[in-house]
Amino acid sequence: MSLLTVGSVAFDAIETPFGKTDKIVGGSGSYISLAASYFAKKVNMVAVVGEDFPQESIQMFQQHGINTDGLQIKKGEKSFFWSGRYHNDLNARDTLVTELNVLANFDPVIPEAYQDCQYLILGNLTPSVQKTVITRLNKRPKLIVMDTMNFWMTETFLGELKEVLTMVDVLSINDEEARMLSGEYSLVKAARKIMGMGPKNLIIKKGEHGALLFGDTQIFFAPALPLEEVFDPTGAGDTFAGGFIGHLASTNDISFENMKRAVIYGSAMASFCVEKFGVERLASISAEDLEERVQEFVNLVQFEIEYA
């Protein structure tokens, strides 16, 4: 089934304890689309960049089967730019620079050929832009997955955010954000409150501690792979979400059982993402790499209990 991805396509400059990059390609839309492209056959991207965005990176998206007809290129303008420095333990980071540039007035235009999409993922963006995308689709997709962040959970944007929450099926946020949005410390209670705001399913990402998928009455947990080194965590959450919806779109099955598998595929994709800076590792994953990585998840958590 065809998938529509909306998110930022941008430049990042990243500093981790292991090194430092100049401006490299990043953004939620880049990570999501690339991760999804390993599963879904038709990935349609909607995003905006400036004139400074490299043609080779657009070609790289296309080589992954990503349709970039919906990628607006603004003449005379600059792409969104974020720069950040991670702390030594990689669990926290400081934002050094945020330049909205083209993202300040992003008007998400949906090409006519994208209108048949049955799966939609809204990467982290202003909630009003996320809403606009939904309202511009002639037919509601079968599944809408949304990612967002703490920035939109403050007073100025909370109303808008809550409005979009009533329009989506799956919300993907991290544990801090779940606590902030719900006012509950217990993630089980937080999940119940947030699902009361609209989404039928909630994914709570816990970074190196894995991810929880909540359904009506069910909970599923997937660990993160214990890695020797996490090189650069940037984009791991987006990559997870891209793998998640990519698997759902490619199988066209939105049952809880299949969402569990989608969480595993998303986790596997995220485990690749953190091995190198930016989207580098995501640009070249073989089918064997992926199968091997998924098998590591199976080995990591499988056990057999015999009852007396």
Next chain:
Amino acid sequence: MSLLTVGSVAFDAIETPFGKTDKIVGGSGSYISLAASYFAKKVNMVAVVGEDFPQESIQMFQQHGINTDGLQIKKGEKSFFWSGRYHNDLNARDTLVTELNVLANFDPVIPEAYQDCQYLILGNLTPSVQKTVITRLNKRPKLIVMDTMNFWMTETFLGELKEVLTMVDVLSINDEEARMLSGEYSLVKAARKIMGMGPKNLIIKKGEHGALLFGDTQIFFAPALPLEEVFDPTGAGDTFAGGFIGHLASTNDISFENMKRAVIYGSAMASFCVEKFGVERLASISAEDLEERVQEFVNLVQFEIEYA
């Protein structure tokens, strides 16, 4: 197979966001022995208390099939006492009072009838006392599991601790302690270093984020159950270790496959422990409670991947 447990049997006074206790029964030896008693038929306890320790609590141990012949009662002396206050998120706590009392000069005497034990668990105690226990056994047990804490990883005690590490099979510590002991942030690297110090298996407890079991080449992960409320985390790690070795002793199987099951049973026992203050919940778990809880773990992590 008979199991020997060594640890503190003591009084705790606990403050959590949910309430406050007077002196209640606690200590690593209490949690370990009670948790193990649900699995192993013969649990032999070695510990020391003062004259102030209540007879009813000793009877409670006995009612769980725990042999208390090795529980020394020091006339005219007082039991070990610890008091602490948990922070609002329960992930950190401040020690308010530590009174060593009888523990200051604990001489762990092994009753002759305990000498046939094939499974030994050393709860958190001075490393020199842990070592004394091992040297006083006529025959080395089939499996020695050891728990310890950051307090013994500082300069004064590190030498002693490392000596005991060469004598045990399984070490159980939390993630912070693993990082402290190894000097490595990555838990995979930390595990390799620590297993180089002696233990063939390492358990890294991550509290609400679950537990990792490391073997020679294998890694197993068990999540903690996502709970609505954690009432009192005191003793959860000891309870985990007690359930872990209790299962191994009762099945007399120390393969990695069976250790995985033991981690699940340990996690299930820990999930009961945190539901009430102290050992209260541990004192009355039915076989149905346990089976139901283990099934929740199965539901939480099981998934099926079909390969294309």
